[in-house]
Amino acid sequence: MSYKETEGDALGERLHTESVTEGPPPLSDEDLRLAATYVNDARNGSRGNFKNDPKSVRLYNLYNRPTFFWISHIAVGVLLSLVLFEDPAVPNIRLDYWITMCVELFCVCLIFSRLAHQGLFSSEQNFWRSKRRLPVLVILLLTLVDMVQYVILRQIGVTSVRFSRPLRPLLLLCMDRAKQLRAVFKNILLTLPDIITVLTLFLLSVAFFALMALKIFQNRQDLVYYSDGHPYMHNYLDNFFQLYVLVTTANFPDVMMPAFDYNPWFTLFFIIYLIICLYLFMSICLATIYNNFKEHLKEYVEDSVREKQNNLQLAFDILKVETRQGGELLPKSRWMSLMRAVKPSRLDIEHSLLWDVLANDHAEYINRKEFFHVVSLLDIQVLEVKDREPEFQRWFPRCYRSKASRLIRKAVANRFFRYFIDLAVVANAVCIALDQDDAEWFFMALFVLEILLKFYVFGLKKFFHSAMNIFDFVLIVAALVINVLELAWRSISNQSGALDFLLVLRLLRLVRLVYAIDRFRVVLKTISSIGRSLVTYGGVLFVFFYVFAIIGMEVFSDKITPEPVLANRSQNQPILCGNPKLNGTQFAMNRYCNNNFNDILHSFVVLFELMVVNQWHVLAEGFVAVTHQAARIYFIVYHLLVVILVLNIFSAFILELFMLEYSMSKEPAERRESTVERKITFMGLDEDESTYFDDLAEPEAATEDIISGGQRRPELSPAMRLRRPKGANKVEELLQKMYEIEREDDESSV
């Protein structure tokens, strides 16, 4: 985000020409650059770790340039996506090993050069102290060793295993912007000791019940048996696996039925087992994880705040001017220089406006505490009021203000216009459901007209300001394009099109109706605030999926192949998924042949199925049948790590988000706002929505309503307005706010 603005080269020049101010002595370029670097670090939440000399600072700023940053990130991305082309590759896009290896080598070099760059600006001590430099180096070296061994062995005709491939996703964790991802992984690591205790006890109880099942049923083999004649609970290890599967409920009630058929009272064994191992232990797992998660999240946020303030302290120490009373103040002139260095894209008048927000009553100095709010200011967007008039008003003012136009504007702004459109959306959905394709073009025209009218009335900028409008616009345009393509396609091939299912996306407009209802909007907002963090948890799952997929491909690839679809359906020949060992297994009977590890995409689907848990034992037994009993370990470990650990941490995250939002909503409105926000509201610099004619569903407007507690001062209207940034991570933001409220309380009480 911030990279775009720190254009190191242009900085030097600009400082020379502009830093001549009255009052305090101007800062040297180097000091200013150092201070700007600290402020940028505070904003990005990164820990510089650079040496203090001018050359290192310059190198550090270069390092943070978006170009370099993106190159290294793309290199990691390419490295990770190589798995699509390497053996076992996705069909049709397989590449020869020397091509993928060349690309791999190139990526490794790029990542290595990024690491070397770090080495240039950090002191030797700092370089090794960072927890993610050594792992990256080790992974890169291992990759090189691995490539060499693979090529050599291949030359002499031995196919060996590329052992460094499962390590690749760890590079993702070590990337500069993967802070959130690292935080979740750290959280997982910190939770492990507690959860291992619970899981050990859990596994002991499973072992205990397995022994009990063996004792109960082994003398009844002639009376209790599976319907296919298999013996029932006759082997200790099998029992253990069966009961482990039972905790995931995947084989219930089938595993109970033989005993139930023999004697109904035997069901008690299974009921007691499930109560203890499923309802008690799994709830305790969740509780343990939640408890740990909460604690560690708090520590993490405290660390971040401390880090940020530390950076700001350092910046302030450079910029401050000492008063005769021993006080420390920052003069406006230095603020302006700093801002020019940090945000060269902004105008001086904008910097000045933000200064007014920061400083008390147009003072010429701010103190350390006031300076600390600088980070919130940097993310605020400055808007000009005139930008916010509808374009048509500016272009054709007379026409826009004519009587007819005013009538149209009034009509569009009326809530009945929205009701009418909502009705049309429902009617459209009904038509789609009933396959009335003829009505389609009518509705399409209606919705296009709606959008055009809104363009006219509200203006383009304001229209695209609302996420809901963008959503509508994208759907309509996409539907139009697809409809036209479909028509063209049909006129060429005279066949039912391949794109028709994309048309179903039109149904998404129904979401808009739901959004209009208050009770639902709250839930949707929670989902959208979760949505952003979903990326982090998606990343965590991606790392686990990737590692397990590569191991799975090494072990299981090509053991199971999809059956070719034959012309005659009603054949009696059993499906064997290309492996006779699968004969008689549930895997083959359920036709799971496509659930295989033959390429990364199929592997991901299988791993997703394993994450959903149901029927995972059937999948596991299939792969066990084609390999070895020990393959069960792979599936159990996957279940423990992904289902019990990661998914529960995700639940914990959602619980915590709810709790925080709830306790936040109980704080008085003025405490919910940060100091800067309060100031903005007080000064009437809020981006106000009064030029909107009616209550169109405007997510931002609604959000800001909540943030500002509904207080508006419309009498004050400078030519500029401030728009608050939307949080990227809701939980952290809320926690940070809670933490800052707590700190304020502590300070005020001391």
Add this chain to the structure above:
Amino acid sequence: MSYKETEGDALGERLHTESVTEGPPPLSDEDLRLAATYVNDARNGSRGNFKNDPKSVRLYNLYNRPTFFWISHIAVGVLLSLVLFEDPAVPNIRLDYWITMCVELFCVCLIFSRLAHQGLFSSEQNFWRSKRRLPVLVILLLTLVDMVQYVILRQIGVTSVRFSRPLRPLLLLCMDRAKQLRAVFKNILLTLPDIITVLTLFLLSVAFFALMALKIFQNRQDLVYYSDGHPYMHNYLDNFFQLYVLVTTANFPDVMMPAFDYNPWFTLFFIIYLIICLYLFMSICLATIYNNFKEHLKEYVEDSVREKQNNLQLAFDILKVETRQGGELLPKSRWMSLMRAVKPSRLDIEHSLLWDVLANDHAEYINRKEFFHVVSLLDIQVLEVKDREPEFQRWFPRCYRSKASRLIRKAVANRFFRYFIDLAVVANAVCIALDQDDAEWFFMALFVLEILLKFYVFGLKKFFHSAMNIFDFVLIVAALVINVLELAWRSISNQSGALDFLLVLRLLRLVRLVYAIDRFRVVLKTISSIGRSLVTYGGVLFVFFYVFAIIGMEVFSDKITPEPVLANRSQNQPILCGNPKLNGTQFAMNRYCNNNFNDILHSFVVLFELMVVNQWHVLAEGFVAVTHQAARIYFIVYHLLVVILVLNIFSAFILELFMLEYSMSKEPAERRESTVERKITFMGLDEDESTYFDDLAEPEAATEDIISGGQRRPELSPAMRLRRPKGANKVEELLQKMYEIEREDDESSV
């Protein structure tokens, strides 16, 4: 609990003979009885609602007599268990309808008389204000109406439905001691509005995706189909049900496989659906429920505390003596009278000791605040120190103190003795696992010897004081009895016995090993503290199960009957569970014939299976096949109520318990104790465990260690010790403590 002590009749006499004291004027019997009633109410957490005249108080005390209390509870129990004997009855114990109806009428009369008793002591206004009297009356009347209509219709040859049967469990909710149960139900009701919002949105998304699935697959029916040739996603209502089942994961990945086989990219539809509807919505459900649960639990506890203090206020107002300065004090003489009325089983010396705990420095008066601690004192057990010497020391003191005896005592108290026994337990388990039955008698002898030695060394009372010892003792005695029975059985019938699986219970001794490890003990303690509340949640589930079972029996009974087991297993004839409509269904193929609603026990097993969720759609489809599509509603409603609502509330309860224990453990030790506990510790009246020789696993001792924060003052040793009561409900107790800590903070800060 308290009923045993309030023996109303004996009370009057006792008061006459003993209430002659010096100082303040003695209280009238009536006042004393009233005060004692208030104190008892405070202790039981009940709201009297009795009129203030002496007759009503007497009637109220009579009402609370254990005899009457148990009679009404047994009546409800009998009423509920009638379902075992009524049609459709459990096989072999069916009773004719006139027998069950006579019993039913008798029970209804008993419950009605209990209600009438309440009417005698409560004012008319109060009687109807109570939320549970009207429902009981309505249910009783409906039951009578129902019985009359059933008998009449039966006489004229029409079989009608006993519609009052599903109402029976509601009587359970209205019982005097079902406070916890009512609290959970109230919590469920209060949570409903929020959860209904989330669930509506969830169902809307399912409906939306069902429409999408219809649109995507309906034009591809010739390409995508189930392996048995059934059409795929071709009917809207079926799609809805399939996707609803998919959220419970029960039909995953089977429902996806046809699409997957056709085109791997179609899996994205299912993956997106699961992420939104399973991972997001279900987590939000849990979070919403947890949030509500927490809030309502807090309110409930606050209400209870207020109720309790209200009762104590009233009691104090009766007992107080006003000083000349306008202060209000309770003299010791009145305290003694009160205690004699409340706890007639205790000796005066014990009351006196408790007074010392309550009063400051042997004062003759206590104030209102001190009096409020009386409830904690009533549950404290007073022990005499001499009771706690080993019996053998008292009986044969010389022998017990002899050199040989001392050697034995030292040996038994040594921790290596415990290690040795633990080793034997493991060896025993291994022998059981390996079917080495010969070693069994040796181990049995060893464990009996161990118990006898412990009897000798620690004494019977102390031995049975420890829950772990009782556990050991019961297991060993049970194993001995079963072994002997088994031997007898085998000598008679020369056959492998029917009891052998009970022998597996010997394996439970392994729990003892786990308990010896600290890390595990913490988890086990949490489980045991959950265990007590399990009864409440078990009760909640019982009510739901009962209602659904009776409805299920009315609708589905005898539609599915278990297949008779035939001699030749390998027959090719398909199993149809006695109903040809099941031909070809998964239900019949999985041989689920025993999962039916033919009697209450089978119904409960089916409902448990539905609660575990896996394969519930197969069960549902089975019952749909033999009845009607609408039967799906029964299963969906059950899933929504029991799985989504009740089980999530249970999870919420466990989460809250964990959170509370955690925040409690972070409070400083002296704040964790209540005032009374602190006083007891300070006075050295703690029941100390110093006479125990070593660190035998003593659960109580360990708990008390934690409670008292490890502070002991062994120099003070009166002849009596106080044992703190174990809490019946951990969460409430913790919350109450937290609440009282908060109140103390508030008071001290004001």
